[in-house]
Amino acid sequence: MTGPRQLARALAFACLCALAPLAAPAVQPDEMLTDPALEQRARALSLEMRCPVCRNQSIDDSNAELARDLRVLIRERLVAGDSDAEVIDYLVARYGAYILLRPQIGGDTLLLWLAPALMLGAAFAGFSILWRRKAPPPEPESLSEDEKAILARALGQGAGQGAAQGDRP
Template sequence: MTGLRQLARALAFACLCALAPVSALAVQPDEMLADPALEQRARALSLEMRCPVCRNQSIDDSNAELARDLRVLIRERLVAGDSDAEVIDYLVDRYGAYILLRPQIGADTLLLWLAPALMLGAAFAGFSILWRRKGPPPPESEALSEDEKAVLAQALGQGPGQGSRP
């Protein structure tokens, strides 16, 4: 019985290890700078840049070869003395604003930033127009009196004693 328990524990441990999220760092040791301050700036910048291959993943997290090249490029620019803004401007000039994970507000991205608010406003306007067109609810109808039932039956051709038509 103890052998079965040990096997069950080993199997549970193996499943746990297989299901545990493994975060492999994309930044290789040969890419890292010796200066910790420059390395920290490089990591911060690479977290803000989108990998052109992986789409919605930063180049810091991506294992793609192009992401590696961009990480090396950022480190080269920082070692050359560029400021963070100069590195960002260089990459945007070279790859376009798409490379930024959080695009800046500008004339070309204004619609992108305003689209959610515009769509919400349009939906609100549409619902309010529909609500106004609907109007107030109809008054509740009252039960017909005996005289009204007789007039209705006569109008429908079902006078007293005629019964219903087949």
Template sequence: MIRALTLSLALIATPVLAVQPDEILADPVLEARARDLSKDLRCLVCRNENIDDSNADLARDLRLLLRERLVAGDTDAEAMDYIVARYGEYVLLNPTSQGANLLLWIAGPLMLVLGGGIAFAYLRRRRQDGDAPPEALTPEEEKRLAELLAPKK
């Protein structure tokens, strides 16, 4: 009774992961490496969820493939490179900042600086235009203004 209660409390306290018992490697060091690496891989079905948390069939296939590469003797980098070569760079939750992705990494700050420059130029021009003295009224405009401001009888 106490053993069952302890087990159920232990299961409640741990985070729920999608990794099935048949996926877990016998070697705890390899399993820890697999878990660390799988947190950096995107589930291609669930989008912004890592494969360690996803229940999708494709995420399971990726977890098994990752473990297969680690058991085969690949380093962490080699295993990740293999998966990226097979599924594309989109599979990484944190894409690299080189190549075509460099444009995406730079675009946000560049747009912020560009927008700030445009706003600065607009406000500066508007302030300079506001400093110019207004043009004098023509005699016809002065007469019309006097008529409009004169009290009605």
């Protein structure tokens, strides 16, 4: 007889089994190099390259076919004797600067790097201008002598009428 605990354990195990393929590494054994130093360089470069299919995922983490082809290409270039910088330059020349997960600072990306600071500065300047322009509360206007007399008569008559009405039964 199965109890609720056994059912919950079986359901949790089924969920873990269903999610297991998602956690599998993207780099396949047939891609790996026999030289551990070259393989380590290839993995480091793969972590810096963006998968054009998956967006914001490195080709080292992606299971897309294009990411696999790029990983193989990096390993081929390293075996051919290219340095890390030469491999990066080759990929950027072939696929554009978009392939870099961390774009380099250059003429075409300078605005991209400076935009957050410029927006923050503009917002700060705008708020400080609004703060300075904030008008002080208006001072109450004083009454003219005629208005003061009218007010005094109105208050005096109102008080007298109220007292007179209060005296009546």
